[in-house]
Amino acid sequence: MINKIFIGIKSIPYYILGNILAACTYDKKYLKGKYFSGKFRGLGKIGWRWVVSDCLSRIIFGINRGVPFPVSPKISISNPRNIHFHVDDLNNFQGFGNYYQAAGGGNIIIGKGCWIAPNVGLITTNHDIKNPSKHAQAKDIKLGENCWIGMNSVILPGVTIGPNTTVGAGSVVTKSYPEGFCVIAGNPAKVIKRL
Incomplete structure (x- = not known):
């Protein structure tokens, strides 16, 4: 139980930053499904980490700009x-x-x-x-x-x-x-x- 709480707390920055970045970057239809939905509106889901990683590489290096869904910079x-x-x-x-x-x-x-x-x-x-x-x-x-x-x-x-x-x-x-x-x-x- 403590481990789940720790993972949830650790995921909060990804969730918050991911929601902010995703609002102006992606087509909303791609921010649904099993990688974004769940308890507490998807807090702790890996999709939000993908969003943060992708957005940072788009902003800093210009990689995969124009792709309407989260994608690895690699x-x-x-x-x-x-x-x-x-x-x-x-x-x-x-x-x-x-x-x-x-x-x-x-x-x-x-x-x-x-x-x-x-x-x-x-x-x-x-x-x-x-x-x-x-x-x-x-x-x-x-x-x-x-x-x-x-x-x-x-x-x-x-x-x-x-x-x-x-x-x-x-x-x-x-x-x-x-x-x-x-x-x-x-x-x-x-x-x-x-x-």
């Missing part, structure tokens, strides 16, 4: 308005090394309950192989519900991954697996196990 996001996810999956933007590139009009759609490990790249467009100074046409990336994308994986433009799919660490996913319920791995990734 993650790169392009065209955040084209990234769609459930607010309870905000944890996918709090790690390090991830690259969410929703450029050229392409969308990244992340199904509810997905887990995305560090150093994962989701890219909606590549450079044109005939002229690297230009980009190829963008294509959406869609992840079904309850997927697990392993560390150092890359999901290429136009890929759809069905629900309950695990992508092995270090994989390069070049084609779609919309049926889901499988484990895919390798370069290029292929099904190695059905669930």
Whole structure:
């Protein structure tokens, strides 16, 4: 009981500062859900720490300005308005090394309950192989519900991954697996196990 009280008291500065900073930085729809709500209006929830960390890096270093939700300064996001996810999956933007590139009009759609490990790249467009100074046409990336994308994986433009799919660490996913319920791995990734 004493430990819970100590954690609650220690969280008060994050809660207060987080609420002040969030009011002028984020779209309010992202400040709901399991990382911000709970007893005492979410006091002690980790979401407020994410807000403080993110806002300080935006103010001091200009990192990830314009992103309408809290994101780690160690993650790169392009065209955040084209990234769609459930607010309870905000944890996918709090790690390090991830690259969410929703450029050229392409969308990244992340199904509810997905887990995305560090150093994962989701890219909606590549450079044109005939002229690297230009980009190829963008294509959406869609992840079904309850997927697990392993560390150092890359999901290429136009890929759809069905629900309950695990992508092995270090994989390069070049084609779609919309049926889901499988484990895919390798370069290029292929099904190695059905669930």
